Amino acid sequence: MQPDYTVPAQTRIGHVHLKVADLDRALHFYCDLLGFEITMRYGNQAVFISAGGYHHHIGLNTWYSKDAPPADRHSVGLFHTAIVYPTRKDLAVIYNRLLLANYPLTGASDHGVSEALYLNDPDQNGVELYWDRPKEEWPYQEDGTIEMYTRALNLSGLLNELRK
Structure with missing residues (x-):
């Protein structure tokens, strides 16, 4: 059995990476509407975006989800x-x-x-x-x-x- 452990108080969540069906549509929402900025493109399949010049707060990719329907609302996931x-x-x-x-x-x-x-x-x-x-x-x-x-x-x- 492992001893009790508490995560350090300075720990934070670094970023989220989302599977999307259409990268341009997702960028329109996250960048054009919400105001995030593109920090890096990974070909035509992924983009990293941030606020304030951080390397990325949100990753968007179509690696497994290009043109896929939304996940079922009643399934496990984010x-x-x-x-x-x-x-x-x-x-x-x-x-x-x-x-x-x-x-x-x-x-x-x-x-x-x-x-x-x-x-x-x-x-x-x-x-x-x-x-x-x-x-x-x-x-x-x-x-x-x-x-x-x-x-x-x-x-x-x-x-x-x-x-x-």
């Missing part, structure tokens, strides 16, 4: 990719872009620790766009554990960030 925005105003900006593009949301939630927009990419991969509230504002239970919940996000209040 539930969603979560993209963290630095501020509430940044989340408001991307929400406004989605509104102007008439891109549909699948949900919008206040989780206490964060506020989130949910949508699907063109391959029906779930995408969460969110910002974390400052840690000192997170709700805690009496025993010290974080109290997360799912409540409706006030979308008009979110858009008010654009007026500040």
